[in-house]
Every structure is written in structure tokens, then in C-alpha cells.
Amino acid sequence: MAFSTTAKVWMNGKLIEWKDATIHVAAHVIHYGTGVFEGIRAYDAGGVPSIFRLPEHMRRFGDSCRVYRMDPGYTMDALSDAVVETVRANGFKACYIRPLIYRGYAQLGVNPLPCPVDTAILVWEWDAYLGDEAIEQGVDVGVSSWTRLAPNTLPAMAKGTANYANSGLIKMQAALDGYAEGVALDAAGMVSEGSGQNLFLVRDGTLYTPSLTSSILQGVTRDTVLVLAVK
Numbered sequence: 001m002a003f004s005t006t007a008k009v010w011m012n013g014k015l016i017e018w019k020d021a022t023i024h025v026a027a028h029v030i031h032y033g034t035g036v037f038e039g040i041r042a043y044d045a046g047g048v049p050s051i052f053r054l055p056e057h058m059r060r061f062g063d064s065c066r067v068y069r070m071d072p073g074y075t076m077d078a079l080s081d082a083v084v085e086t087v088r089a090n091g092f093k094a095c096y097i098r099p100l101i102y103r104g105y106a107q108l109g110v111n112p113l114p115c116p117v118d119t120a121i122l123v124w125e126w127d128a129y130l131g132d133e134a135i136e137q138g139v140d141v142g143v144s145s146w147t148r149l150a151p152n153t154l155p156a157m158a159k160g161t162a163n164y165a166n167s168g169l170i171k172m173q174a175a176l177d178g179y180a181e182g183v184a185l186d187a188a189g190m191v192s193e194g195s196g197q198n199l200f201l202v203r204d205g206t207l208y209t210p211s212l213t214s215s216i217l218q219g220v221t222r223d224t225v226l227v228l229a230v231k
């Protein structure tokens with residue numbers, strides 16, 4: 001679904017028009033991938049949006065910030081309030097929410113530390129990730145020749161924008177080979193995750209999923225599935 005350009009974006013403490021939510025081409029994040037983000041769904045709960053496990057997402061967001069030594073100058077509680085404010089301001093019944101913290105405009109050089117830490121929250125209407133029919137019929141996936149991030153390269157547990165350069169390679173290969181998604185192995189050759197989702201397998205009534213040491217993002221959905229499965 002296309003972006004609604006009439007939407008409002010929260011940027012550095014203010015709600016502004018979608019068209020004004022721009023950054024300079026010299027912003028550090030564009031050149032060096034110095035950002036962290038979250039992806040959160042708000043579901044339509046009888047005509048009002050209900051945000052799925054906001055505290056857990058914001059906790060991971062704060063953890064990602066600390067890994068990348070970025071202090072946004074807002075507490076995660078304050079940013080949670082800003083998420084709610086942004087969802088309300090846009091009036092969607094259901095939407096996808098993208099909080100983003102990144103190194104902005106000051107100078108260009110690999111060291112991110114001299115650059116300011118900027119914060120934005122975008123919301124838009126986004127259909128089911130692999131399409132509505134995928135939920136009923138499933139999708140074809142192919143094992144990728146790209147592996148997930150090896151330990152001590154980029155931390156897979158932090159949701160850094162740079163990780164998605166790897167995800168993009170996996171996704172492009174899958175798409176060009178006729179698959180909906182790629183399954184990546186970790187550097188040791190064990191199943192890790194998809195370009196943008198955790199993986200599960202049910203066999204003979206037992207649920208399997210790669211461990212946190214398999215270069216995966218610690219998914220909030222994964223946690224939810226595991227909690228529901230042991231009930």
C-alpha cells in the first residue's frame with residue numbers, strides 16, 4: 001500500500017507533515033548505516049488501534065541504542081508516549097509503526113560520535129508482510145547463499161539499519177530466484193532466520209526455532225509464539 005502523504009510524522013519532538021519529514025543527504029546514517037529502529041503493528045480492535053506489545057518493542061529499541069552508543073535524549077517511556085501520540089494524530093485504525101533513531105547531519109567520517117542523534121516516528125498502513133494470501137496458503141522460500149551476520153561483526157540482536165543491508169541481499173536473491181523470502185543460515189551453517197522474520201518448524205507436535213545464539217533478532221513475535229506454545 002502506498003504511503004499516505006497526508007500523514008503526520010513525529011520528528012525530534014514535533015509532529016510535522018509527512019512531506020516535511022526530510023533529512024540532509026550528508027546525514028551520517030545515509031552513508032554509514034548508523035541507525036536503529038523498531039517495527040510495531042497496531043491492529044484494529046473494534047475501530048480503534050491497539051498497539052502490539054509496545055513496551056517490549058521499546059525495550060529492544062533502547063537496547064539497540066545502547067549497543068550503538070546513541071542517546072536520543074528521550075526516555076523509552078517518553079518515546080512510547082510519542083508513538084501513541086503519532087498513531088492518534090494519523091487516525092489509522094490499524095497501522096505499522098516505525099520509530100527510528102539515527103546519526104544526523106554534522107560531518108562525514110566513519111566515527112559517528114560527533115554527529116547528532118535524531119529521532120523520528122513514522123506510521124503508515126501496511127498490509128500483511130508477505131501478502132494476505134500467504135497467511136492462508138503459505139509461501140515458497142529458498143535457502144540463501146548469504147549467511148546472517150557472523151558473531152562479532154554486527155550484533156544481530158540490535159535492530160540496526162545496517163543489518164538490513166544483509167537482509168536486502170537475501171531478499172533480492174530470493175525475489176530474483178522466484179521465492180517470496182530467503183532463509184538464511186548462520187555463519188556456522190545452522191538455520192538462522194529470514195530477511196525480516198524469525199523461523200519456526202513444527203514436527204510431530206514439537207515446535208522448533210533457532211536459538212538466540214544463531215545470529216537472529218530476538219523477535220517479539222517469537223517470544224509471543226513461545227509463550228503461547230507452552231500454555
Ligand SMILES: Cc1ncc(COP(=O)(O)O)c(C=O)c1O
Nearest residue numbers: 195196197198217219220221222
Ligand atoms: C531480521 C528480523 N528478524 C526477526 C524479526 C521479527 O521481529 P518481531 O517479531 O519483533 O517483529 C524481524 C522483524 O522486523 C526482523 O527484521
